């Protein structure tokens with residue numbers, strides 16, 4: 185089964201950066217309504233740099249691994265880079281197996297490429313990434329709801 | 341009359357050991373013959389694995405007889421039902437009404453007490469809307485309204501914490517439209533309705549109690565007769581969600597003491613796109629129409645219209661005739677699974693044996709927690725469980741890799757999952773075509789789940 189790459193299981197078992205931390209600029213809560221997966225995610229910005237992403241992910245191994253991968257890929261990077269990584273991840277995950285992902289951009293994240301062949305699981309992997317862009321949007325507008333439409337799940 | 345067991349709906353204290361007339365599970369040869377009628381069961385999935393279909397609670401598979409009946413209808417009789425007087429229109433109308441009569445007989449009802457709907461969800465919405473329409477008519481004085489359907493300020497609508505969203509959200513919406521208050525019966529740790537709450541929750545302000553017959557998550561068979569009596573004592577109507585009972589147990593709807601009941605054809609070997617709402621004739625007569633338009637009218641003038649009696653009153657537009665015909669074949673097929681039309685008693689016995697085998701197997705796995713009643717006596721054909729430290733999605737994915745189709749998630753019963761402190765469960769649900777070997781396959785699959793994630 186190409187879904188559960190060793191690296192994914194490793195991230196799911198020992199997620200990087202898990203837990204909610206202070207301080208933070210914005211916090212969002214996203215839900216995957218088909219299965220009840222939930223993530224609460226905070227971003228802490230230092231100017232244009234993502235100083236920290238902290239999160240509490242209640243979900244399947246794919247969504248937890250994806251949150252862990254996200255933490256590894258965006259913390260310490262500039263916001264535009266973080267958004268570019270998000271876009272690359274989204275493209276790969278929704279490619280139905282046609283985009284294996286660029287390791288230079290997605291690092292460990294390419295281990296999630298197999299998810300794109302399981303349409304029912306794509307949302308699981310996308311969940312933390314949609315929460316991340318939503319949180320960035322909210323923090324830019326200093327805590328008020330974002331008017332940026334990332335096409336992500338609605339916030340409950 | 342088919343094998344209706346009077347004690348079936350009694351409270352949890354009764355312990356029916358064997359189904360009607362001591363009906364037996366299907367033998368291996370019998371179940372092989374049952375399976376041979378379902379073309380889809382012969383296919384393979386993923387990397388060439390034989391399909392192990394354990395998701396009949398979501399939707400059942402369809403026997404050849406159902407597929408053939410739909411095809412024959414389109415090839416020979418297709419026309420718009422109840423419209424036109426040409427020969428095909430007559431034949432199509434006859435086929436549609438014959439289907440109504442057959443499904444009615446299957447649940448012990450009179451044909452004119454059975455309304456075809458799209459599915460159970462539509463049937464339950466139809467009933468919820470009857471309350472808000474009646475309430476609006478009364479408030480505005482624009483039409484007659486039966487008192488039982490009029491909600492006054494302070495009136496209450498009661499549901500339970502184990503409902504499928506289809507029997508919860510329409511009632512929440514009814515409360516929003518009318519200002520009535522939603523209340524609910526809780527669920528005990530062992531998966532029964534908390535009847536200790538009954539007298540506190542049901543009051544003279546209660547107008548309706550909407551409850552499931554069999555929980556689609558816990559499997560619990562609820563004490564319908566007792567609940568109906570309690571509802572009637574306070575002057576409320578009882579609306580039953582029979583989605584998980586009618587396909588799996590012999591059910592005699594008028595004998596249950598309920599006022600209205602909804603179920604879906606696609607869960608009982610029938611096609612998708614056809615469901616049923618049963619109601620006592622006098623209750624259906626008292627209810628305002630839901631969808632309006634062609635076919636449901638008596639007279640129409642620009643100033644206003646009058647409507648046909650039930651069931652036509654509730655069947656606006658050209659109906660799903662082919663699906664109804666397919667469902668006719670489905671109920672015939674189910675009844676014929678036992679001698680002299682006692683198929684449902686065999687189905688119940690068979691599925692109960694599968695549930696017992698699965699529960700016994702799961703009890704051996706200390707890392708699996710089963711939700712719902714411990715014994716099989718008060719259970720329908722579903723078993724939901726949690727694998728310690730493994731999310732249900734992951735459980736389902738590993739099983740799927742073995743060709744085993746189960747349902748994972750909250751199964752449209754999110755509040756119930758919250759009640760048990762879990763985000764999602766894995767659900768195995770049975771149909772008449774499932775085998776003991778398939779139960780063993782799922783148990784073996786769970787060991788693989790452990791191996792991947794432990």
Ligand SMILES: Cc1ncc(COP(=O)(O)O)c(C=O)c1O
Pocket residue numbers: 397398459460461462504506507552554555556581583584604752
């Ligand atoms: C208990 C119960 N109620 C209601 C429904 C809704 O049925 P449908 O989606 O066919 O309207 C289902 C099945 O999904 C169910 O299991």
